Amino acid sequence: MNDQRVPDAKQEAIAAVAAAAGMTRRTAIGGGIALTLAFASSAFAKPSSAMAANGAWGGYTNGRIPLDALTVIEYPGVNPVGRSMNPMRLEPGCAIAFMALLTRYREDTGSYLPVDEGYRDWDTQNYYYENGIGGAGPPGNSNHGWGKAVDFYQNRVTEGSNYYNWLAANASTFGFTVLRTPPEAWHWNYSGTYTEEDDMTPEQWQRLQDVGTKVSQNADAIASLTASVQTISQYLLLPRTEAGVAGPSTVDNVALTSAKVDRIVAKLGA
Numbered sequence: 001m002n003d004q005r006v007p008d009a010k011q012e013a014i015a016a017v018a019a020a021a022g023m024t025r026r027t028a029i030g031g032g033i034a035l036t037l038a039f040a041s042s043a044f045a046k047p048s049s050a051m052a053a054n055g056a057w058g059g060y061t062n063g064r065i066p067l068d069a070l071t072v073i074e075y076p077g078v079n080p081v082g083r084s085m086n087p088m089r090l091e092p093g094c095a096i097a098f099m100a101l102l103t104r105y106r107e108d109t110g111s112y113l114p115v116d117e118g119y120r121d122w123d124t125q126n127y128y129y130e131n132g133i134g135g136a137g138p139p140g141n142s143n144h145g146w147g148k149a150v151d152f153y154q155n156r157v158t159e160g161s162n163y164y165n166w167l168a169a170n171a172s173t174f175g176f177t178v179l180r181t182p183p184e185a186w187h188w189n190y191s192g193t194y195t196e197e198d199d200m201t202p203e204q205w206q207r208l209q210d211v212g213t214k215v216s217q218n219a220d221a222i223a224s225l226t227a228s229v230q231t232i233s234q235y236l237l238l239p240r241t242e243a244g245v246a247g248p249s250t251v252d253n254v255a256l257t258s259a260k261v262d263r264i265v266a267k268l269g270a
């Protein structure tokens, strides 16, 4: 866990206010890719991570998913080779989780994971199967056909390698587990529904819950704070003389609002 990822109380309060307001947060995940994550008040309900390991989604057929229903994965180290589909694509939820995993690896190691393949369409799967490539089975069964599996470079992500050891320690946080039957150290299935809330320690999660509770309990104070900020904004936009006519001086309003902000933030962050 990177300590820089732990928001301080004030940031948590702001995030919680945004969450309570049902705002949409735009999260830059790196590599030029930005995914929009809905961060509504339901974020305070811990989602179940016990989802089916494999499975259909969107009413699609394995290996016959329209490409525009999938999310393109572009990140350093993602370089499909051979007949692997290029660019790499994944089921949207899996894509969010995988980008988070890739980003975390970069943060932890300063390096990049060597990634080969994600979604594999019917024809490609069939080609692998008929030519005995990589022990691929017949089309219609692979998690690659659902866009819920990733292959790293087979000759680099081997058991005991630094890559593998990092994945073994961290991938489950993001909902990925290695294929064991048959043993394929390079193949990782997306076996859950990753959310940012999953990527927290229990202590961080509890703290966020607590902040959410405080936000609910202090809704009136927050509304008052928002009104104060709006008021002071209006004063600051007025010429000095008009501000004087309209009410307390700008300086007084800044001081009053600042004190109010301090009190409420202290209350939320306690």
Ligand SMILES: [Zn+2]
Pocket: 144, 149, 150, 151, 186, 187, 188
């Ligand atoms: Zn695979």
